Amino acid sequence: MKPELFAGLLPATATVLISGVPLSTRALAQGPLTICVEAPAGAANITAKRRATRTECSPSAARTNAILQARANASNALRGDCLNRISATERQATCGAQGLAPAPEQNSGMGLEFRSVPGGAAINAAIRISGRLCVVLRDVPSEFQSTTQSDAICVLDNFRRTIFIARSRAHCAVQCSF
Numbered sequence: 018m019k020p021e022l023f024a025g026l027l028p029a030t031a032t033v034l035i036s037g038v039p040l041s042t043r044a045l046a047q048g049p050l051t052i053c054v055e056a057p058a059g060a061a062n063i064t065a066k067r068r069a070t071r072t073e074c075s076p077s078a079a080r081t082n083a084i085l086q087a088r089a090n091a092s093n094a095l096r097g098d099c100l101n102r103i104s105a106t107e108r109q110a111t112c113g114a115q116g117l118a119p120a121p122e123q124n125s126g127m128g129l130e131f132r133s134v135p136g137g138a139a140i141n142a143a144i145r146i147s148g149r150l151c152v153v154l155r156d157v158p159s160e161f162q163s164t165t166q167s168d169a170i171c172v173l174d175n176f177r178r179t180i181f182i183a184r185s186r187a188h189c190a191v192q193c194s195f
Contacts, residue, residue, distance in 0.1 A: 065094035074171035091187035117193035
């Protein structure tokens with residue numbers, strides 16, 4: 018993954034937790050590993066859906082960058098509400114339902130996976146928003162749009178530039194420790 022993809026993000030959203038990403042020795046030394054567990058509707062029944070548009074010569078780069086930015090935008094939109102609405106009791110209940118414990122406040126661990134509420138749709142990614150909280154993100158592919166236009170600069174892509182619009186929905190979640 019390219020570091021420049023995260024250049025415009027807030028520091029809290031720059032740490033993207035993606036299932037299946039190998040962890041470096043440095044990441045393992047930073048603290049206990051956590052799991053991002055989606056909070057039930059009773060704890061925080063709010064979501065934020067945001068979009069992003071990216072224009073690139075490469076269709077795959079336009080798609081990837083738009084999806085990553087839509088996820089960051091949705092996370093940023095929901096961050097304050099999650100911090101204000103998820104109590105210590107709700108963190109304990111959410112983690113306890115998964116057989117886990119809430120992560121400590123000074124947690125700097127990297128998430129290994131994420132879990133949805135029972136019966137919830139598949140989660141595409143999660144972004145850490147504090148030592149104890151994160152947001153889970155679901156892309157909305159039915160609302161993705163892609164168009165192309167002529168562009169003499171895009172020599173390697175048949176002189177076509179791709180404009181990709183992506184949408185993602187965020188929901189509050191809790192960081193739980195093993």
